[in-house]
Amino acid sequence: MEIRQTLEKIVEMYNQGKLASEKLSIFLFEYMxxxxxxxxRVINKPAQGHSLLIGLGGNGRKTVTKLGAFVNDALIFRIExxxxxxxxxxxxxxxxxFKLLGLENKKVIFLLQDSDLRQEQFIEDVNNLLNVGELTNxxxxxxxxxxxYEIED
Numbered sequence: 001m002e003i004r005q006t007l008e009k010i011v012e013m014y015n016q017g018k019l020a021s022e023k024l025s026i027f028l029f030e031y032m033x034x035x036x037x038x039x040x041r042v043i044n045k046p047a048q049g050h051s052l053l054i055g056l057g058g059n060g061r062k063t064v065t066k067l068g069a070f071v072n073d074a075l076i077f078r079i080e081x082x083x084x085x086x087x088x089x090x091x092x093x094x095x096x097x098f099k100l101l102g103l104e105n106k107k108v109i110f111l112l113q114d115s116d117l118r119q120e121q122f123i124e125d126v127n128n129l130l131n132v133g134e135l136t137n138x139x140x141x142x143x144x145x146x147x148x149y150e151i152e153d
Contacts, residue, residue: 004028007036007067014070026063039068043109052130065111074107075100079116090122094138103150 007028015023026032035053042049053061069076077100079085079093100106117123128135139147 003033007033010071011067014067024063024067026060026067032060032064035064036068036071039065040072043068043072043074043107062111062113065109069109072107074109076109076111078111081116081118085118087119087121090119090125091138094125094135095143098138099147103147 011024011026011028039051039053042051053065066076068074077097079090081089097108097110100108112126117126125135
């Protein structure tokens, strides 16, 4: 079976049970299939796979990432910035993301768009995550004790 036909069936499986606004309506052209393969390779890296997708809006980066997550049985983690979204909410979202990754050992895609990065601190944090792999002082002493307790159980 050709890869395009297999992916069409996967898209159908993805769309089952989804709301109309969540369904993927895509044309599986060769370039998109190549990007899906690249994203899948990044998702399946044993340790810290990360990728930065750059392009004009409407080119399908989010769509191919959603499909890549589905194919690779990964969760998509997104922040939901509001008008009052600031540093405390950002840090809480990052703590929740890290708990998903570390405590629950889930395969997670952290999907960010440029419009999500409303403060310079957010960009600095993303830069530290990509370059160093950690954020200092994200977890307080009580949080670390709770995490250690959950790890031991």
